Amino acid sequence: MTTYNIDSKGTACPGPITDLIRAYRKASNGDIIILQATDPGVIPDSKAWCGMTKNELVGTKENKGEYEVTIKVTAKK
Amino acid sequence: MPGGNSFNIVMATGTAEKLLMLGVLTQTGANLGMPVRIFVTGTALKYFKKDGFKEKPVMPAGFEDYMKNLVAGLDKLRTDNWHKMLETAMETGDVKIFGCSLMSSALGWKKEDLDPMIDSIVGATDFMIQSGGGQTVIL
Numbered sequence: 001m002t003t004y005n006i007d008s009k010g011t012a013c014p015g016p017i018t019d020l021i022r023a024y025r026k027a028s029n030g031d032i033i034i035l036q037a038t039d040p041g042v043i044p045d046s047k048a049w050c051g052m053t054k055n056e057l058v059g060t061k062e063n064k065g066e067y068e069v070t071i072k073v074t075a076k077k
Numbered sequence: 078m079p080g081g082n083s084f085n086i087v088m089a090t091g092t093a094e095k096l097l098m099l100g101v102l103t104q105t106g107a108n109l110g111m112p113v114r115i116f117v118t119g120t121a122l123k124y125f126k127k128d129g130f131k132e133k134p135v136m137p138a139g140f141e142d143y144m145k146n147l148v149a150g151l152d153k154l155r156t157d158n159w160h161k162m163l164e165t166a167m168e169t170g171d172v173k174i175f176g177c178s179l180m181s182s183a184l185g186w187k188k189e190d191l192d193p194m195i196d197s198i199v200g201a202t203d204f205m206i207q208s209g210g211g212q213t214v215i216l
Contacts, residue, residue: 010154010155011154011155011156012151012154012155012156013101013105014101014104014105014108014162015155015156015157017105017108018104018108018165021108021169049109052109
């Protein structure tokens with residue numbers, strides 16, 4: 001299992017999701033992607049993306065304008 | 078009809094905020110695996126002439142102060158410009174951009190006069206058939 005730490009801090013929509021998908025393309029089922037961003041859209045956008053793609057949203061955190069989204073890759077074919 | 082689940086954009090207005098939104102929506106559609114079909118017409122076609130993207134886009138009239146603040150804020154973010162977003166979307170997704178035949182004819186522009194990212198010059202009929210069934214937004 002690989003953990004991908006993605007730093008998208010300072011980017012704006014659609015930067016964080018573009019970075020997430022770049023990591024996802026390299027990942028395999030069971031891998032973890034941790035996406036850090038400052039764009040406030042990253043949490044709803046990541047939730048929607050996980051819902052659409054059937055990957056698992058493990059959790060989200062917010063701290064003073066910084067956001068962290070953890071996703072377990074479960075839907076790679 | 079082809080393009081049943083595609084996301085379609087009629088890009089008609091060549092102002093700075095609409096060009097940026099074109100980049101954002103196209104990149105997002107490509108991220109989500111949607112085919113994206115773009116029909117460039119009206120004043121937007123100016124920025125799809127060869128090297129036209131290098132020109133500073135027109136600011137929308139009446140929003141000068143707002144746009145000044147917006148541009149200053151965007152400059153502080155790690156955000157690609159609209160043309161780079163289109164390039165990235167075309168590299169990673171199924172994105173096709175078409176030039177409007179009416180506007181091209183009126184301006185005397187041929188395919189070779191346009192940005193290489195323009196797939197071809199087509200009429201509204203071809204675009205509507207290619208994008209049939211998918212949702213379409215007009216910018």
